[in-house]
Amino acid sequence: MEVNENIAIEHGLKKTEYKKICDLLKRIPNITELGIFSAMWNEHCSYKSSRLHLKNLPTKGKKVIQGPGENAGVIDIGDDDAIVFKIESHNHPSFIEPYQGAATGVGGIMRDVFTMGARPIANLNSIHFGSPQHKKTKNLLRGVVQGIGGYGNCIGVPTVGGQTCFDESYNGNILVNAMTLGLVKKNKIFYSKAAGINKPVIYVGSKTGRDGIHGASMASAVFDEKIEEKKPTVQVGDPFTEKLLLEACLELMAGDSIISIQDMGAAGLTSSSIEMASKGKLGIELNLNKVPCRESNMTPYEIMLSESQERMLIVLEKGKENQAKKIFDKWNLDFSVIGKTTNTKKIELFYDEKKIAEIPVDTLVENSPMYDRKWKKTKLPQKNKFNKENFKNLKISNILNKILSNPNICNKEWIWEQYDHTVMGDTIQKPGSDSGIVRIHGTNKAVAASVDSSAIYCFAHPLTGGKQVVCESWRNLISVGAEPIAITNCLNFGNPEKDENMGEFVECVKGLGEASEYLNFPVVSGNVSFYNETKDKGIKPTPTIGGVGLIKNYKDMITMGFKESGNIVLVIGKTEGSLDQSIFAREILNIKSGPPPEVNLFNEKNNGETVLNLIKKKLIKSAHDVSLGGIIVAIAKMCIKGKKGIEIKKTKQLINQFQYMFSEDQGRYILEIKKENYKNVKEILNKSSVHYDEIGTVLDNDIVFEDKTKLSVDDLELSNNIWLKKYMEK
Amino acid sequence: MNSSVIIFPGSNCDRDMDVALKKFGFKNQMIWHNDSELPKSDLVVLPGGFSYGDYLRCGSMASKSKIIDSVIKFAKSGGLLLGICNGFQILTETKLLPGALLRNKYSKFICKNVFVKINNSENKYFKNLKKNVLELHIAHNEGNFFCSNDQMREIEDNNQIAINYCDQKGQVEDNFNPNGAIKNIAGIFNKQKNILGMMPHPERMIDNYLSGEDGSFFFQNLINNLK
Numbered sequence: 001m002e003v004n005e006n007i008a009i010e011h012g013l014k015k016t017e018y019k020k021i022c023d024l025l026k027r028i029p030n031i032t033e034l035g036i037f038s039a040m041w042n043e044h045c046s047y048k049s050s051r052l053h054l055k056n057l058p059t060k061g062k063k064v065i066q067g068p069g070e071n072a073g074v075i076d077i078g079d080d081d082a083i084v085f086k087i088e089s090h091n092h093p094s095f096i097e098p099y100q101g102a103a104t105g106v107g108g109i110m111r112d113v114f115t116m117g118a119r120p121i122a123n124l125n126s127i128h129f130g131s132p133q134h135k136k137t138k139n140l141l142r143g144v145v146q147g148i149g150g151y152g153n154c155i156g157v158p159t160v161g162g163q164t165c166f167d168e169s170y171n172g173n174i175l176v177n178a179m180t181l182g183l184v185k186k187n188k189i190f191y192s193k194a195a196g197i198n199k200p201v202i203y204v205g206s207k208t209g210r211d212g213i214h215g216a217s218m219a220s221a222v223f224d225e226k227i228e229e230k231k232p233t234v235q236v237g238d239p240f241t242e243k244l245l246l247e248a249c250l251e252l253m254a255g256d257s258i259i260s261i262q263d264m265g266a267a268g269l270t271s272s273s274i275e276m277a278s279k280g281k282l283g284i285e286l287n288l289n290k291v292p293c294r295e296s297n298m299t300p301y302e303i304m305l306s307e308s309q310e311r312m313l314i315v316l317e318k319g320k321e322n323q324a325k326k327i328f329d330k331w332n333l334d335f336s337v338i339g340k341t342t343n344t345k346k347i348e349l350f351y352d353e354k355k356i357a358e359i360p361v362d363t364l365v366e367n368s369p370m371y372d373r374k375w376k377k378t379k380l381p382q383k384n385k386f387n388k389e390n391f392k393n394l395k396i397s398n399i400l401n402k403i404l405s406n407p408n409i410c411n412k413e414w415i416w417e418q419y420d421h422t423v424m425g426d427t428i429q430k431p432g433s434d435s436g437i438v439r440i441h442g443t444n445k446a447v448a449a450s451v452d453s454s455a456i457y458c459f460a461h462p463l464t465g466g467k468q469v470v471c472e473s474w475r476n477l478i479s480v481g482a483e484p485i486a487i488t489n490c491l492n493f494g495n496p497e498k499d500e501n502m503g504e505f506v507e508c509v510k511g512l513g514e515a516s517e518y519l520n521f522p523v524v525s526g527n528v529s530f531y532n533e534t535k536d537k538g539i540k541p542t543p544t545i546g547g548v549g550l551i552k553n554y555k556d557m558i559t560m561g562f563k564e565s566g567n568i569v570l571v572i573g574k575t576e577g578s579l580d581q582s583i584f585a586r587e588i589l590n591i592k593s594g595p596p597p598e599v600n601l602f603n604e605k606n607n608g609e610t611v612l613n614l615i616k617k618k619l620i621k622s623a624h625d626v627s628l629g630g631i632i633v634a635i636a637k638m639c640i641k642g643k644k645g646i647e648i649k650k651t652k653q654l655i656n657q658f659q660y661m662f663s664e665d666q667g668r669y670i671l672e673i674k675k676e677n678y679k680n681v682k683e684i685l686n687k688s689s690v691h692y693d694e695i696g697t698v699l700d701n702d703i704v705f706e707d708k709t710k711l712s713v714d715d716l717e718l719s720n721n722i723w724l725k726k727y728m729e730k
Numbered sequence: 731m732n733s734s735v736i737i738f739p740g741s742n743c744d745r746d747m748d749v750a751l752k753k754f755g756f757k758n759q760m761i762w763h764n765d766s767e768l769p770k771s772d773l774v775v776l777p778g779g780f781s782y783g784d785y786l787r788c789g790s791m792a793s794k795s796k797i798i799d800s801v802i803k804f805a806k807s808g809g810l811l812l813g814i815c816n817g818f819q820i821l822t823e824t825k826l827l828p829g830a831l832l833r834n835k836y837s838k839f840i841c842k843n844v845f846v847k848i849n850n851s852e853n854k855y856f857k858n859l860k861k862n863v864l865e866l867h868i869a870h871n872e873g874n875f876f877c878s879n880d881q882m883r884e885i886e887d888n889n890q891i892a893i894n895y896c897d898q899k900g901q902v903e904d905n906f907n908p909n910g911a912i913k914n915i916a917g918i919f920n921k922q923k924n925i926l927g928m929m930p931h932p933e934r935m936i937d938n939y940l941s942g943e944d945g946s947f948f949f950q951n952l953i954n955n956l957k
Contacts, residue, residue: 146838146839149839150839153780153839153841153869153871154740154742154780154783154784155742156742156743156779156780238783239780239783240739240740240780240782240783240784240785241783243739243740243742243780243783244739244740330764331739332739416841417838417839417840417841417842418838418839418840418841419839419841420839420841420869421841422841422867422869422931422934422940422941423742423743423746423778423869423934424745424746425745425746425749425750425933425934425936425940426940427940427941428939428940430941439939554939555939729836
C-alpha cells in the first residue's frame with residue numbers, strides 16, 4: 001500500500017506531523033513505518049500536549065529512588081525494601097467493553113510494576129461513572145467491577161482500596177484508573193534501559209493476536225456515534241497467563257541474566273522495543289517471523305501494533321538464553337529470541353528475510369511532536385452568600401440521612417465485596433477505610449495507599465482543585481497513621497485541542513505541583529488521559545491522585561471507628577463555614593456555583609504533621625479526615641464504623657450550625673482521645689498553633705445534638721448502606 | 731508434623747497456606763503440580779486460587795494433573811487431605827468428594843467474613859475444638875455447593891457435612907447463606923472423614939490484625955489432634 005497524507009490522517013496524524021515524518025526520514029514511510037510513527041506519536045504514548053507542563057512537577061525527594069520515565073515510580077521504605085507503584089487509566093476501552101477494558105487495565109498496571117522486579121502486593125482503583133439515572137451507568141458499573149475483580153482476584157493480589165464517583169459529565173466517558181503497589185529489594189530493581197550490543201532480544205508471554213491494534217490511538221481521539229465499531233480495538237485479558245508470566249519473570253529476575261525488561265503495553269512491540277533502544281541509546285533489530293503469533297498470516301504492521309496482553313520484551317545477557325527458556329517452559333509460556341541490540345540507533349525490522357522497516361530511534365522519541373497548546377485561565381468564581389433564608393425548614397437529621405445515602409458518599413461495599421481484598425494475608429485495613437493498608441510480609445512495616453479525585457472542585461476552579469486533591473490524599477494517609485511519601489497521578493481530561501480543557505489541565509497540574517512541592521509529597525509516576533469527550537461533551541477535569549505512605553510499626557496504625565464511650569472528640573483545623581461546592585450546597589440547597597473551599601498549604605501541612613505527631617505519641621484512639629459532607633458526615637461514619645454514638649456539644653462557633661456541620665473547609669480531621677490525655681493533646685496542639693474545637697463525647701449509641709435531638713446510628717448505617725445495593729440489584 | 735501444599739499453575743493462596751501451617755508448627759513443603767511423588771506427609775493441602783485459570787470448569791484441569799495420582803493414593807490410604815476454596819473444587823472434580831461447586835447464586839464474586847457452624851466434630855479436623863462457631867473468610871465466585879438428592883441422602887447418612895454457613899450464634903438459616911449452597915453447606919468430608927473440602931479460608935484468619943483469629947483455632951487444634 002502506497003502511503004499518502006490521507007492514510008496518515010486516518011492513522012490519527014495531523015498533516016504537519018505527516019510532513020515532519022517525511023522530512024525526518026527524507027522519504028515517504030511505508031505502511032508499517034507509518035503505523036509505528038502513529039503509535040509512537042499519538043497523545044497516549046508521546047504526551048505531546050502534556051509534556052511541557054508535566055516537567056514542572058516536583059519529582060525528587062530523599063525517598064525517591066525512581067521518578068517518572070520508567071514503567072513505574074520507586075520509593076525507599078527503609079531497610080532494603082522499596083515500593084514500586086503507579087496508576088494508569090483504561091478509560092476508553094472500558095466504555096466500549098467494560099469487563100475487558102477494566103480487566104486489562106488492571107493487568108496492564110500490574111505488569112508495569114512487576115516489570116521492575118516487584119511482586120504486586122496491593123491494587124486500588126478509582127472509577128467514575130455517569131449519572132445513576134443514565135441508561136448505560138448500571139451495566140457499565142457492573143461490567144467494570146466484575147472486570148477489575150476478575151483480573152485481580154485471579155492473580156491473587158488484594159484490592160485494598162478505591163473510590164467510586166457518579167457525575168453526569170461521565171455519561172459518555174467513564175473513567176477506570178487502576179493502581180498497583182509492588183514490593184522489591186532495593187538492589188533488585190529492573191529498568192527498561194537496554195545496554196550492550198549484540199545482546200539477544202527475547203519475547204515472552206502470550207502469543208500476539210489481532211486484538212488491540214491501534215488501542216493507543218483510540219485512547220488519543222474523541223468518541224463519536226461510531227464507537228461500537230471500535231470494539232475490536234479493545235484487548236482481551238487472560239489473568240491466568242499473567243499470573244504465570246508474573247511468577248516466571250520473578251523467577252528469572254532472581255538470577256542475573258536480565259539486562260533490561262519492558263512490558264508490552266500501549267502500542268505493544270513497537271513502544272516496548274523503541275523505549276528500550278531509546279533509553280540505552282542503541283539500535284534494535286527484530287525478525288518478525290520469530291514473533292509467536294496466535295493467528296496465521298499476520299502482517300508486520302499487525303504484529304508491530306497489536307496490543308495483545310500479557311507479553312514482555314527482555315534484553316538478556318548473551319549465553320543465558322537456555323537457562324531463561326527453561327523457566328518459561330516450566331510455566332508453559334512462549335519464549336522466543338526475536339532479535340538483538342545493535343549500534344545503529346535505528347529500529348530495523350525483518351520479515352521473510354527482507355528488511356521491511358528502518359527508522360532512526362530518535363525520530364520516534366526525541367523528535368516526536370511537542371505542543372504548547374493554547375489554554376484558557378479559569379477565574380475564581382464569586383462566593384455565594386448564605387443566610388437564614390437558605391436554611392429555613394431544614395433539619396440536620398434529615399439532611400444527614402440524605403447525604404449518607406448520596407451515591408458519592410454511600411457505602412461501596414457492594415463493589416469491594418467483589419474484590420478479593422484479603423489474599424496474601426497481610427491486609428490490615430480493607431476498602432472503606434481512609435487508606436488501604438498492607439503489611440510488608442514478615443516485617444513490622446506496613447504501607448498505606450489511597451486514591452482520590454475531586455472533579456467538582458477541579459471544575460469550579462482547576463488550580464484550587466488540583467491542590468485540594470493532593471491534600472486529600474495526604475490527609476487520608478495521615479488519618480491511618482502513615483507518613484506520606486509520594487504520589488502517582490492519573491490525569492483524566494477532555495480535549496486538549498480546546499482552550500478550556502487545556503486550561504483545566506494546565507491549572508490542575510500547576511495546583512497539584514504546588515501542593516506536592518509544599519507537602520514534600522513528590523510525583524513519582526503517572527499517566528495522562530486526554531480526549532475524554534463524546535460528541536463535543538468533555539468530562540469534568542479529573543486528576544486522580546494515588547498516595548503512598550509508610551507505617552513503621554503496623555501495630556500503631558489508626559482506624560476510623562470510634563472506640564470507647566467517654567472519650568473526647570476533637571475537630572482539628574479551623575471551620576470557616578464555606579459551603580460553596582459542598583455536597584450540602586449542591587444536593588440540598590441546589591446551589592452549584594461558587595469557588596471550591598480554599599486550600600491553605602501552611603495549615604494543611606502544620607495540621608497534618610501535628611496529627612501524625614499525636615499518633616506517634618500514641619495519644620489518638622481513632623481518626624478520620626473531614627472531606628465530602630463536612631464534620632457531621634465524618635462523625636457519622638466514625639459512629640457507624642465503631643458502632644458507637646456521640647453527644648455533640650454546643651459549639652462556640654459564631655457561624656450558623658449548618659455551615660459548621662456541612663462546610664467542606666480543608667485541612668481538618670476528627671480525632672478521638674482519652675480524657676486523661678486531653679491536657680497533653682491540648683498542649684501539643686497549642687504549641688504547634690493548630691486550631692481545634694472540642695465537639696463532643698463518644699456515647700454507646702445514638703448521635704445526640706445539643707437540642708436533645710437523637711439520631712439512631714443504626715438508621716444512619718442503613719441510609720449509608722442501602723443505596724448502591726438497591727440500585728444495582730433492583 | 732509434616733505437611734505438603736500443592737502448587738498448581740494459577741494457585742494463589744499457596745503462600746498464605748504455607749505461612750499459616752508453619753506458624754502453627756507444621757514442617758511444610760511446597761510441591762509442584764508436575765512432580766509425581768508426594769513427600770512423606772501428615773497433611774496434604776490443595777490451596778485456593780485459580781488453578782489452570784479455572785478454564786473449562788473450576789478445578790477440572792487440576793484434577794488431571796500429574797501430582798493428583800499420588801494425592802489420591804495418599805488420601806485413599808487414610809492420609810489427611812484438606813482442600814480450601816479452589817482446592818475444594820478440585821476435590822469434587824477428582825470425585826474424592828461428592829457434589830459440585832456452582833456459580834454463586836447472585837453471580838458475583840464474594841469476599842467477606844462469614845460464620846460457620848461445625849456440624850461434625852468426630853474427626854481430626856474439628857475434634858476438641860473449643861468453639862462451635864467459627865468466623866472465617868470467603869473469597870470465591872463458585873462456592874454454591876450442589877449435589878443430587880441421592881448424593882445428599884448419602885452425605886447426611888454418613889454425617890459428611892462438615893460446616894454450614896450460619897450467623898454469629900450458630901443459626902443455620904437462608905439469610906446467612908452467601909452463595910446459595912444447598913443446606914448452607916460450606917464444607918464436606920468424605921465418608922472416612924480424612925478428606926475435607928471447604929470454601930472458607932482459615933489461613934486468612936490467623937492474627938487479629940487480619941480479618942480475625944478463628945483460623946488460628948482451626949490450625950492449632952488440627953496440629954494438636956495430629957500429635
